[in-house]
Amino acid sequence: MSIWWLVVPTLIYLFLTHNVLNTVVLAAIAVGLHVALTRPEVPVSAKPYVPLLQTVAVFVFFGGNIVVLGIVVAAGAAVYSQRDALFRALEPWWQIQQRMSPTTRRVIAVIASLIVGYWFGGQASGNEWTYTFLSMVIATIITFLLVFTPPSHSTSGGLT
Secondary structure, eight states, X not given: OOTHHHHHHHHHHHHHHOOHHHHHHHHHHHHHHHHHTTOTTSOTTTGGGTTHHHHHHHHHHTTOOHHHHHHHHHHHHHHHHTHHHHHHHTHHHHHXXXXXXXXXXXXXXXXXXXXXXXXXXXXXXXXXXXXXXXXXXXXXXXXXXXXXXXXXHHHHSSOO
């Protein structure tokens, strides 16, 4: 990841809020993260993901709920660790999905994502950033399930 993963979220925050003090704090966090990338204490395997912490900081500065973010990250880690079993469990869905045309799957994915976004937008009432984040996560999952078919689903029962 490039330096843009540190700069762009900070600039978006400044553009949307015009809050100079918080932007300076976010810029300081970005500098700290950039310095952390040069430190030998940070594991090499973690270094590509360090700049993403700037996006998390901006999300929290916008009023996003850190607990919700933590739950989504934990769920993502759990899904990743159980991905083979999950792909095997989704085999019936892959079979149904394969019978649909790619255009139909894409149209359904867009419509379902719009419905999810509309519902979450109606529920926000003061928690806009948290609901936007949840809406994006759920819409991404729906789109993935409707558009993506693993190429090896019928031969190995999952991705390897």
